[in-house]
Amino acid sequence: MKLPDLDYIRPQTLTEAIDVLVAYDGEAKLIAGGQSLMPMLAFRLLSPKILIDISRLPGLDQIEVTPGGVRLGALATWRDIERHAELKIAHPLLAAAISHIAHYQIRNRGTVGGSLAHCDPASEFPALVTTCNADVVIVGLEGERIVKGAEFVLGAMTTGLAPDEIITQIRFPAWPKARRWGFEEFARRRGDFAMAAAAVFYDLDSAHRVVNPHIGVIGEADRAIRLKQVEDLLAGQEVDRQLAAKARTMGEQTAQPSDDIHAPANYRKALIGVLIERALAASAGIQLSTVAT
Amino acid sequence: MSKKIDISLTVNGERYVHAADTRTTFADFLRNDLRLTGTHIGCEQGVCGACTVLVDGEAVRSCLMLAPQADGASVVTIEGLCEPDGELGVLQRAFRKHHALQCGFCTPGILTTAHALLTQEPDADEDRIRDVLSGNICRCTGYITIVQAILEAREGYRERSRSTAMK
Numbered sequence: 001m002k003l004p005d006l007d008y009i010r011p012q013t014l015t016e017a018i019d020v021l022v023a024y025d026g027e028a029k030l031i032a033g034g035q036s037l038m039p040m041l042a043f044r045l046l047s048p049k050i051l052i053d054i055s056r057l058p059g060l061d062q063i064e065v066t067p068g069g070v071r072l073g074a075l076a077t078w079r080d081i082e083r084h085a086e087l088k089i090a091h092p093l094l095a096a097a098i099s100h101i102a103h104y105q106i107r108n109r110g111t112v113g114g115s116l117a118h119c120d121p122a123s124e125f126p127a128l129v130t131t132c133n134a135d136v137v138i139v140g141l142e143g144e145r146i147v148k149g150a151e152f153v154l155g156a157m158t159t160g161l162a163p164d165e166i167i168t169q170i171r172f173p174a175w176p177k178a179r180r181w182g183f184e185e186f187a188r189r190r191g192d193f194a195m196a197a198a199a200v201f202y203d204l205d206s207a208h209r210v211v212n213p214h215i216g217v218i219g220e221a222d223r224a225i226r227l228k229q230v231e232d233l234l235a236g237q238e239v240d241r242q243l244a245a246k247a248r249t250m251g252e253q254t255a256q257p258s259d260d261i262h263a264p265a266n267y268r269k270a271l272i273g274v275l276i277e278r279a280l281a282a283s284a285g286i287q288l289s290t291v292a293t
Numbered sequence: 294m295s296k297k298i299d300i301s302l303t304v305n306g307e308r309y310v311h312a313a314d315t316r317t318t319f320a321d322f323l324r325n326d327l328r329l330t331g332t333h334i335g336c337e338q339g340v341c342g343a344c345t346v347l348v349d350g351e352a353v354r355s356c357l358m359l360a361p362q363a364d365g366a367s368v369v370t371i372e373g374l375c376e377p378d379g380e381l382g383v384l385q386r387a388f389r390k391h392h393a394l395q396c397g398f399c400t401p402g403i404l405t406t407a408h409a410l411l412t413q414e415p416d417a418d419e420d421r422i423r424d425v426l427s428g429n430i431c432r433c434t435g436y437i438t439i440v441q442a443i444l445e446a447r448e449g450y451r452e453r454s455r456s457t458a459m460k
Contacts, residue, residue: 001337002316002318002321003316003317003318004316005316006315006316007296007315008296008298008315008316008359008361010361010364031359031362034357034358034359034362035339035354035357038318038338038339038356038357038358038359039338039339039357042318042337042338042356043338051315051359053359053361053362055362079351102428103342103425103427103428104352104406104409104410104424104425104427104428105342105345105352105353105354105406105428106339106354106357106428108351108352108353109351109353109354109357109358189427190424190427191427191428
């Protein structure tokens with residue numbers, strides 16, 4: 001469908017953008033890449049009075065690799081991340097997960113801030129923010145505040161962002177070089193939203209036992225969540241094939257997806273279990289004797 | 294009534310200044326306002342890739358971009374892929390040779406996508422080409438001849454990048 005009737009403004013500064021958001025009192029929408037917002041407008045799921053185009057606000061597309069971690073400006077696109085040579089070392093999980101997002105043309109315009117603000121339950125970026133508990137930097141009338149990823153991603157298309165606030169940066173905690181990780185996703189077609197995915201990372205102590213395990217999954221609920229029970233299973237253990245299999249079983253048992261148009265709940269449970277197992281196997285360099293996929 | 298906003302942009306080397314309706318997608322703007330109807334609109338929701346154009350050198354879905362967002366941009370559409378003398382460009386010749394189209398509806402989007410890819414990555418291999426083409430839906434030809442045509446066109450783009458490098 002053609003878009004609903006709406007006005008358009010392209011402010012020059014962040015302050016000006018916030019002023020317009022405040023003035024429209026919930027009836028304005030921010031647009032940057034527009035890769036989620038434009039389809040919603042075309043379906044008329046939304047009809048804001050005005051779109052505030054923040055895509056050219058200066059300085060918000062920076063990617064910084066610092067000793068404290070990786071900082072992504074909200075306007076950084078998937079392509080910017082893909083082309084950033086250092087990120088594959090500075091945050092390999094981020095680089096790997098990003099590679100599953102959408103298609104070539106969408107990756108050129110889609111932004112990290114937009115994906116996070118949109119917060120589709122099946123999208124990779126909010127799942128990363130949850131799994132890594134990244135800091136989300138937000139600016140509003142009262143200035144800047146920082147929200148932890150776990151408190152920002154609240155549900156399907158539901159976040160901790162107020163209607164008059166703008167995400168400016170996402171800060172991922174520093175990634176130790178020796179950290180083990182794996183990311184596995186299943187989608188029916190290349191570039192589609194994930195039917196399920198598992199992001200895994202942990203550190204090793206001097207005896208090669210798991211410390212600080214993080215397991216985030218997509219497909220389990222109305223948002224990406226961490227599976228604490230599976231994390232507890234891993235803590236203090238050595239990752240081998242048996243442990244990965246146990247994690248699969250536990251993941252399958254603890255995950256509580258619901259039936260939907262794409263798959264019955266039991267199928268998704270099995271998928272989540274298998275993806276956890278594969279991600280763990282990848283993290284430890286274990287070959288799983290599965291049939292070719 | 295939605296408002297109009299003046300935008301100026303370059304499309305296929307030609308400069309346009311035009312009042313764009315604020316709710317118009319860039320795809321509709323190209324077709325209805327600039328009368329460049331080579332850009333096709335398939336799904337209008339960003340899944341089919343038919344409306345792909347190049348904005349500042351990057352392939353984008355023009356249905357997922359608002360016309361006012363193209364203000365100041367340099368754009369290439371399917372109409373801009375021919376040689377300066379109006380003959381078919383290297384990709385288009387390869388598509389004709391390999392019968393890489395049937396109904397032709399998706400073809401402008403596939404050509405613009407492949408043009409962006411080969412301009413940036415003239416050595417793209419078959420896997421990369423197939424990966425990139427996952428964003429373009431063709432429901433009649435099948436992708437085999439399309440991939441063959443793009444593979445063959447790479448040499449033309451390599452030459453182009455060599456001659457640009459020498460300049």
